[in-house]
Amino acid sequence: MKRDAADTTFPAAAGAEPAVCRQTIDFLGIRVDVLDTGGLCDRVLALARQEGPHRVMYVNADCMLIARHNRAYRQALNRADLVYADGIGVVWGARLWGHDLPGRSTGADFMPAFCRVFAGHGIRLFLLGAREGVADAAARRLVAQAPGLQVVGTHHGYFRPDESEKIVEQVNRLRPHILLVGMGAPCQELWIERYSESLRVPVLWGVGGLFDFLSGRTRRGPQWLLDHGFEWLCRLLVEPRRLWRRYLIGNMQFVYYILRQRYLARDRDG
Numbered sequence: 001m002k003r004d005a006a007d008t009t010f011p012a013a014a015g016a017e018p019a020v021c022r023q024t025i026d027f028l029g030i031r032v033d034v035l036d037t038g039g040l041c042d043r044v045l046a047l048a049r050q051e052g053p054h055r056v057m058y059v060n061a062d063c064m065l066i067a068r069h070n071r072a073y074r075q076a077l078n079r080a081d082l083v084y085a086d087g088i089g090v091v092w093g094a095r096l097w098g099h100d101l102p103g104r105s106t107g108a109d110f111m112p113a114f115c116r117v118f119a120g121h122g123i124r125l126f127l128l129g130a131r132e133g134v135a136d137a138a139a140r141r142l143v144a145q146a147p148g149l150q151v152v153g154t155h156h157g158y159f160r161p162d163e164s165e166k167i168v169e170q171v172n173r174l175r176p177h178i179l180l181v182g183m184g185a186p187c188q189e190l191w192i193e194r195y196s197e198s199l200r201v202p203v204l205w206g207v208g209g210l211f212d213f214l215s216g217r218t219r220r221g222p223q224w225l226l227d228h229g230f231e232w233l234c235r236l237l238v239e240p241r242r243l244w245r246r247y248l249i250g251n252m253q254f255v256y257y258i259l260r261q262r263y264l265a266r267d268r269d270g
């Protein structure tokens with residue numbers, strides 16, 4: 001059954017069994033999990049209660065294009081314990097290959113509801129990423145929406161490579177169950193990959209620009225546009241200078257890429 005991101009009564013809230021078995025598809029060389037938003041919540045909660053590190057990552061059209069040329073990023077995605085579709089392009093593209101992904105799961109939609117589940121289970125979070133003060137503001141809003149949620153620390157995402165060890169120590173000292181890393185793809189996935197053995201945290205989760213949205217720093221656009229596959233258009237209108245290349249050129253490249261791969265595969269299979 002499909003569950004709505006805003007649904008606060010995911011089975012996990014009632015104490016679901018840890019889900020261990022992955023059902024995945026191979027989409028353009030990336031292993032993507034077949035699960036809906038409720039299933040994602042169950043899985044993350046199950047992973048957070050086990051010894052880690054478990055890596056949770058997402059893919060959208062932009063990520064697929066980056067992964068095509070960036071081997072380290074592609075490997076990081078394929079080594080993750082869970083990879084979900086956060087963009088409608090991946091869902092539609094996968095459909096073209098005969099794979100049925102239940103839909104996209106977008107952090108800005110589901111995170112408040114997930115946090116209510118986490119609060120009920122005593123799951124502690126640490127937020128790492130975004131500009132100074134943004135993760136803090138996001139944490140305050142999450143706690144307001146999920147009373148009892150424990151956010152044990154935050155840190156901005158603009159640090160020098162030689163500061164990473166200090167941040168790892170700080171995170172380990174505060175003992176979160178889930179570290180949300182919001183530094184954009186592929187930076188966050190490579191950081192997670194690099195420090196996953198030093199971090200004593202059950203779940204390391206790349207979340208992109210989530211803190212900007214949760215904090216209210218970046219507007220998201222009308223819900224009906226978001227619900228009909230136009231999140232990219234809303235983002236483009238809000239940040240045209242930063243994102244025009246990603247969406248105007250990237251979306252066309254992505255469509256070309258999947259059609260070409262499809263055509264080549266058909267040719268190969270006779």
Ligand code: UDP
Nearest residue numbers: 129130131157158182183184185208209212
């Ligand atoms: N960011 C960061 N450190 C950096 C570069 C970016 O913390 O060195 C943050 C940035 O402030 C923003 C997020 O990473 O909050 C990237 O957002 P974007 O929407 O581009 O992520 P994606 O679309 O890749 O998920």
